Amino acid sequence: MKYEYLPWLILFLPLLSVAVITLFTLRSKTVSSLISIGAVATGFVMTLLFINANGFQFSGELPCNWLSIGEAPGGLQIDFGLKLDALSMMMLLVVTGVGGAIHIYSFGYMHEDRSRARFFAFMSLFTFSMLGIVLANNFLMMFIFWELVGVSSYLLIGFWFEKPSAGDAAKKAFITNRLGDFGFLAGILMVWGLLGSLNFGVLQTSLAANTVTLGASATLAGLLVFCGAMGKSAQFPLHVWLPDAMEGPTPVSALIHAATMVAAGVYMLCRIFFLLNADALHAIAYIGGFTALLAALMAVQQNDIKRIIAYSTLSQLGYMVMTVGLNGPTPAMFHLTTHAFFKALLFLGAGSVIIGMHHEQDIWQMGNLRKKMPVTFLTFTIGTLALCGVPPFSGFYSKDAILAQALKQNNHLLFGVGVFVAALTTFYTFRLFFVVFFGKEKSKAAAHAHESPLVMTLPLIALAAFAFAGGFIGIMNNYGSQFVAGHEQLSMAQQASEPFKNIFPMVCGLGAVAVGLLLAFSLYKNADTDPLPAKLGGLATAMKNKFYFDELYEATFIRAHDFIAEVADWMDRWILEGAIIGTIRGGTDLGGRALRLAQTGNLQTYAFLFVLGVALVLYFVLGK
Numbered sequence: 001m002k003y004e005y006l007p008w009l010i011l012f013l014p015l016l017s018v019a020v021i022t023l024f025t026l027r028s029k030t031v032s033s034l035i036s037i038g039a040v041a042t043g044f045v046m047t048l049l050f051i052n053a054n055g056f057q058f059s060g061e062l063p064c065n066w067l068s069i070g071e072a073p074g075g076l077q078i079d080f081g082l083k084l085d086a087l088s089m090m091m092l093l094v095v096t097g098v099g100g101a102i103h104i105y106s107f108g109y110m111h112e113d114r115s116r117a118r119f120f121a122f123m124s125l126f127t128f129s130m131l132g133i134v135l136a137n138n139f140l141m142m143f144i145f146w147e148l149v150g151v152s153s154y155l156l157i158g159f160w161f162e163k164p165s166a167g168d169a170a171k172k173a174f175i176t177n178r179l180g181d182f183g184f185l186a187g188i189l190m191v192w193g194l195l196g197s198l199n200f201g202v203l204q205t206s207l208a209a210n211t212v213t214l215g216a217s218a219t220l221a222g223l224l225v226f227c228g229a230m231g232k233s234a235q236f237p238l239h240v241w242l243p244d245a246m247e248g249p250t251p252v253s254a255l256i257h258a259a260t261m262v263a264a265g266v267y268m269l270c271r272i273f274f275l276l277n278a279d280a281l282h283a284i285a286y287i288g289g290f291t292a293l294l295a296a297l298m299a300v301q302q303n304d305i306k307r308i309i310a311y312s313t314l315s316q317l318g319y320m321v322m323t324v325g326l327n328g329p330t331p332a333m334f335h336l337t338t339h340a341f342f343k344a345l346l347f348l349g350a351g352s353v354i355i356g357m358h359h360e361q362d363i364w365q366m367g368n369l370r371k372k373m374p375v376t377f378l379t380f381t382i383g384t385l386a387l388c389g390v391p392p393f394s395g396f397y398s399k400d401a402i403l404a405q406a407l408k409q410n411n412h413l414l415f416g417v418g419v420f421v422a423a424l425t426t427f428y429t430f431r432l433f434f435v436v437f438f439g440k441e442k443s444k445a446a447a448h449a450h451e452s453p454l455v456m457t458l459p460l461i462a463l464a465a466f467a468f469a470g471g472f473i474g475i476m477n478n479y480g481s482q483f484v485a486g487h488e489q490l491s492m493a494q495q496a497s498e499p500f501k502n503i504f505p506m507v508c509g510l511g512a513v514a515v516g517l518l519l520a521f522s523l524y525k526n527a528d529t530d531p532l533p534a535k536l537g538g539l540a541t542a543m544k545n546k547f548y549f550d551e552l553y554e555a556t557f558i559r560a561h562d563f564i565a566e567v568a569d570w571m572d573r574w575i576l577e578g579a580i581i582g583t584i585r586g587g588t589d590l591g592g593r594a595l596r597l598a599q600t601g602n603l604q605t606y607a608f609l610f611v612l613g614v615a616l617v618l619y620f621v622l623g624k
Contacts, residue, residue: 002053004062006046007082010092011135013039014128021121032117033110036124037103043131044096051089059085061137061201083137083200083271090333091134091267094340095260099127101459105348106251108455109355113249119159123255126152130260134267139188139198142268146184146228150177153261157248169247176241180231187224190217191275204274214277222280225272233265233317236291240549242314243298246306250351253306254344257313263336266320270329285325289417292318294547296424300431301532301543304361305350308432312387313343315421319402322414328405334471335398342386342395342467348460349380352452353436357445364529365443366436372449375457377437379464384433386467388426388513396509397471403505419508426516434524442528 017039021032063081082088103123110116129152132145151174158170192198194214195206207213214221229235234242242262246253256262269276269284276284292315299311316339323332354361356373370377386393389400399422406415441447451457523531533540542548598609 003050006050007062007084007135010043010046010050010096011082011128011131013043014124014131017124018121018128021117021124026117026121029116033107033120036120037100037107039124040096040100040103040127043127044093044100047089047092047096051093054084056086056089058089063137078140078198079138080141081137081199082135084135087267087270087333088134090337091263092131094263094337095127095130095134098340098344098463099130099255099260101463102251102254102344102348105254105351105456105459106249108453109251109351110249115159119156119249122152122155122159123251126156126255126260130264133264137200139191139200142271143181143185143188146181146232146264146268149232149261149264150174150181153177153245153256156252156256157245159248159252163247166247169241169244173241173245176238177231180227180229180238183224183227184231187221187227190221190224194221200271203272207274214275218275218277219279222276223283225275226269226280226284229265229269229321230287231265232268233262233321234291234314235265235287235318235321236294237549239291239295239314240546240553243307243310243546246304246310250306250347250354253310254347254351257310257343257347262313262317263340266317266324266332266336269321269324270333273324273329281325281327283325285322285411285414288318288321288323288325289414290318291315292322292421293417293424294318296421296428297543298546299428300424301530301540302428303363303530303544305353305363305366305432305436306347306361308363308428309343309346309350312346312425312429313339315425316343316387319399319418319421322418323402323405326405326409326411326414328402328409331398331401331405334401338386338394338398338467338470341463341470342383342393345379345383345460345463345467346387348456348463349376349383352376352456352460353380353449355452355456356449358448360443360445363432363435365445366449367439367442367446368437369446369449370437372446373451375451376460379457379460380433380437382464382467384429386470387429388516389422389509390513391510392468392471394467394470400506400509403509407505415505415508419512422509423512423516426513427520430517430520431524434520435527439526439528 014036017036020035025031025035061081061083063079065077065079103120106119106123110119113119126149129145129148133142133149136142136145154170154174157173158166160166161170188198191203191214194217195203197203197206212218230238242257245256248256295311295314295318299308299315302308302311316335320332320335320339323329323335352373353366353369353376356369356376357366360366382393386395389395403415403418403422406418533544536543545551598605
């Protein structure tokens, strides 16, 4: 293995950045920013060097024994090891590459923020945590970094903690993810109990040798592990935290919703794909499909520019999870990669619009920004076309590979869902596009909008280049071939070319794009207000209010939790503390007071008690 020290440096450079910023440079915003940007940019260059030296076909581990409890085979052996293969190296490129562009953009976006140094320290901590998930070679190491991602995302979402909405959103994201992580931890313990190891390579070898090792627990173990992905990748019913995470700064939204945190769940499913049996995959596919449809419907009636893109992320994650469940981890990873480019581009483009609009986020206060913000308009257009899957943009290759995978598995229901979601995606994306960039200015802020500075537009241009050519580059260079060793027999190039071999899914996908675009154009080309509520009535209201999931959870689970907490508090206060512990405490106190009465200080009393005691002893010893 050439340059085997590079993966360790890639992992620990962001952590070093956190330490230096926190201990030495917190008072200097510029120096702290440059240290954080330098760490992730250096990691990207090192990733390119390592891949150039070893190639995508390379597969190996860099183990470092961390903990040994007991003797083999029943003992617990844990490595702090790095897993290096096509899957992890592709994710390294995504995390350091897209993450680096977001870091550079943040230098301009957060320029005036008084806590910019703290922001970049949190960004570096998040990057370190995400890289740990990507490189982990065992379940325990992955879970530790999984929780670190949760902590750092909590800090970033609640960065503007003086806003109550930001604090609430951070707590909501943290708690919702803990629910999924409880199942994830239970699944890890079940796998260890049944297979005796936590190392991914050992587990895969063991299951390859005996496919029924997990026995009747295989489905339960797979679904418990999937609970972790439900939390991190915001799958139904744990999807409610992701739109509220928009309370963080826009670069945080791009980092969390594009390339890193939400992608961690999909990446984890692809990493442990060998553990998932047919029943577990079936459930995963339908949960992903339902999430994709639900989020797309919600996006149709949102008016906040960042929330629309956030629901789009939620829908695209549903696509990826559905594809994993359809026995297609390679198309899922392909879409994850292209999605990272165009979704980061769209979020950063939205941030540019917000800055140009003097921090206005309501799309119905915008209009005609294509003339005021030409660079943002052009790059946002590329991101829009890539998200909708218009050829030859990157989203076309990966989205149609997903549709082809659904048809390949003969799952016509999920294929239909995928096509319908593609039409909805085009509709709500071009709704945003036409309202923001076309028509007339709808406010003074729109009339006085301005283009963002170069430090913000350069990352947009770089991401736009990959959003345009990412799919083509992936095919020509065969990136990510054999993502899941021992299972996928097709390379990424072959997977991506499936739509061209299967005309029907490609035609359906392009037809969905055409229908969505025509509807959006007819309704929103020059609209001053949204015409859809009048046409859809209660359905539009339900979409706008996210189908009342937050209210439903508030009325059921949260109220039940509060009731149980009140009952537990009452029992603790009055039964345990008041009756049981209070009786023991009071009885001891009363006994002590009674004994104290015998301590009179009178010699005759003591002599009488002494004689009484001797008489009692003689009675019990000799009296019988």
